[in-house]
Amino acid sequence: MTVFFIGAGPGDPELITVKGQRLVRTCPVILYAGSLVPEAVLSGNVAEKVVNTAELDLDAIVALLAQAHAKGQDVARVHSGDPSLYGAIGEQIRRLRALGIPYEIVPGVTATAACAAALGVELTLPDVSQTLILTRYARKTSMPEGEQLADLARHRATMAIHLGVRHLARIVDELTPRYGSDCPVAVIYRASWPDEEKVTGTLADIVAKVAATDIERTALILVGRVFDAEHFADSTLYAKEGD
DSSP: OOEEEEEOBSSOGGGSOHHHHHHHHHOSEEEEOTTTSOGGGGTTOOOSEEEEOTTOOHHHHHHHHHHHHHTTOOEEEEESBOTTTTOOOHHHHHHHHHHTOOEEEEOOOOHHHHHHHHHTOOSOBTTTBOOEEEEEOOSSSOOOTTOSHHHHHTTOOEEEEESOGGGHHHHHHHHHHHHOTTOEEEEEESTTSTTOEEEEEETTTHHHHHHTSOOOSSEEEEESGGGSOOOOOOOSTTOOTTO
């Protein structure tokens, strides 16, 4: 048997990959992160066991995976977005390796990609930013040396900040010296879900704008000059020969 770590995408059930959908519909055991994965993603499944792991700890989850392995059953372990980004699959994989249980990672559409689509923008533009930084705001989880927001901000690249909307004021304070108070910011709540909400502004006013909403979690913060850029060079990808 194999444990398939499947990226369900950002929320829209149609944004799961074809491979991920096939596995969800055919695996006899499904373990899914119920607080983040909509039940519509699981539609059409013929599984013998479907477990919402939102309230389970790591030991309980691994025990279920081991039980399925003992029975020779494939498992669809369904995570939101792409499981390799803040999916907490690393500790599960470590346990599976120790137990000799095979696994495979099935990529998914990231929340960052869904936010860019919602905003109708490209995250990398010539002469504006050719780099995208994916990071998180650390309060309980420590960050490695050199990865604090103030360190990353010196690049002035497009930045996507996970798990930080509750600390938006602190984030603004750390980014403003490098990006400037007029730098565009977008806060996207539950991108691609039916109740998606977008708040756009600048580092100068985004805190007040978000405070006027009910957004407290499950939101991504995007920062960068690409969000209001009108003057940038065309890429060479579609340039005429000789240009």
